[in-house]
Amino acid sequence: MATFQVTWRKSAIGYKQDQKDTIKKLGLRRLNQSVTLEDTPAHRGMVHKVSHLVDVTEGDAK
Numbered sequence: 001m002a003t004f005q006v007t008w009r010k011s012a013i014g015y016k017q018d019q020k021d022t023i024k025k026l027g028l029r030r031l032n033q034s035v036t037l038e039d040t041p042a043h044r045g046m047v048h049k050v051s052h053l054v055d056v057t058e059g060d061a062k
Helices: 017-025 041-049
Strands: 002-008 034-038 054-061
Touching: 002 041, 017 041, 034 041
Parallel strands: none
Antiparallel strands: 002 034, 002 054
8 A cells, every 4th residue: 555754844832732633643753753654535634634744755655
């Protein structure tokens, strides 16, 4: 399945609690941390919600 990498680049301080929760649900714990996620509609929706806080790098199909 296809994957993509998400890197947390901007602090969530000053943003709504639901956005902070979304960062945690993506598996990010600290700034500049990266995680690799499967390309599913649920993950895409979460990334879209916090797109102003993270960077996304497309991965290869596995």
